[in-house]
Amino acid sequence: MHFGLTDEQQMIVDTVRSFVEREIYPHEDAVERSGEVPKEIADEIKRKTIELGFYACNFPQEVGGAGLSHVEFALVERELGRGSMALNHFFGRPQNILMACQGDQVERYLRPAVRGERMDALAMTEPDAGSDVRGMKCSAVRDGGDWVLNGSKHFISGADHADFFIVFVATGVDDTPRGPKKRITTFLVDRGTPGFEVRDGYQSVSHRGYKNCILDFDNCRLPDAQVLGEVDGGFAVMNEWLYATRITVATMSVGRARRCFDYALNYAAERKQFGQPIGKFQGVSFQIADMITEIDAADMLTLSAAWRLDQGLPANREIASAKVYATEMLARVTDATLQIYGGMGLMSDFPIERFWRDARVERIWDGTSEIQRHIISRELLRPLGA
Structure with missing residues (x-):
């Protein structure tokens, strides 16, 4: 089994991460304060995404999309997860369920959505x-x-x-x-x-x-x-197309967790107490070790589920496992990062409290953790007649 990325997949990761850092990060604080995304910023993000060739990259080439595989799209969503949801919304990933459009619906809804003309x-x-x-x-x-x-x-x-x-x-x-x-x-x-x-x-x-x-x-x-x-x-149509939303939540949780982890790692190396970096204390260093282990595990779960879809293999249980584990991992990572920062972690001077707040909804939308566990156990028990 090959775990590395191809050159093209690495280029996708680098391109999207660079875009998020350049076009999303600078606007996050203003959006956080106002609760609004100015129209001119939204339009600019959409325009630049289209120019980059990534708008509707989750759609096949025959309808005007980039035709990325499930694994490649998971990598895109993972990198977008590092940035503000309010802003990366305009990176443009229409609902895959629009592939069910027929007849006149294709030109009225599907193609305009893929071109970025209608949301x-x-x-x-x-x-x-x-x-x-x-x-x-x-x-x-x-x-x-x-x-x-x-x-x-x-x-x-x-x-x-x-x-x-x-x-x-x-x-x-x-x-x-x-x-x-x-x-x-x-x-x-x-x-x-x-x-x-x-x-x-x-x-x-x-x-x-x-x-x-x-x-x-x-x-x-x-x-x-x-x-x-x-x-x-x-x-x-729900069962055929909406699996993508659960993978999206899982992969974006991984991306956000990695960004949060970077803050925790750097703070543990720089912050000093009792004459040494706090990362030298086992109470902190062991948390760092647990965090990266869980992040890597969630990453492998999500990419593995996406790979199964690319192979045409059943993936319902694997997608549910990825969603429940990645979202709960994100909660643990953001909470541990806040603990490492101490009181400063709750202050709006740092984005840690935002990551912590944002993480909470991931265990609820697109199927709660309880629903994911129901799907997992059902898939395991049904073949046994239970």
Whole structure:
């Protein structure tokens, strides 16, 4: 088994890391203070990403993307994880689920998203339906040949900049031995559609400037042309394409952990107490050793899961393992870094308290740690009939 990067993969890593350090880092403090990304900065990041040839690099070349493999895209996301989520959002990685576009949808949604002309946002979570996706109450019913949507979504990331939304809603119920089971359909909904409103969401301690929004549907009428995939086939497109979001969370957690670790390592070497660097004390040096070991392990888990996808191998359990381990590793690394910094770690003079706050949400969104453990154990037990 070969663990090294090819020359091309190393070039990807170096290019994206340089971009993040040059185009993202300088704006982070201002975004952290204001909670906003100025439009001119967002547009500049997008423009430079397009010029670099990395916009929509997660899409195949036949639709205008860079055609990166899963491993190569994981490397891109790992390096982007070093920077502010609010800013690297404009590096532009549309939802892979848009590959399910058919007919006119390709020119209306897929290709404009890949070119950076239109931005998308994924809408699944509701106030009463987070991990329990089938518990969603937002619904669509047939009326005169159209669909009429009613209900709400919340925690919708990137909705403040989105031109259209990929929305999952209930479109029916089946009776099963385990009780009622909702059928889910995916719709493409343009901003400004009558009966559809995007509202400000909640104030979050994690990832300031990377906002969440609330979507309200009040008798929002959509034609069949807005169905993505098949009617009642929402879980099919979800299962085929949304694995990418969990790998993204895992790889970005690794990147952020490495940046945080660099701060811890340098501080342990420079900060002196009792006449010597604090890194010479086992209480600190052992933490440093544990941190890098966990980071490397999470890195291998994520790249291994991406490699399995490239080989066409089943990877659901491996992706879940990567997501749960990497996000929990990030929590431990940021907490240990803050402890090494002591009181200064909580001060906004350093970015440590930001890394610490930002780390908390990673164990929740795109599938909680509990859901990932459920996926892992289910994949192991089902073949044994349990």
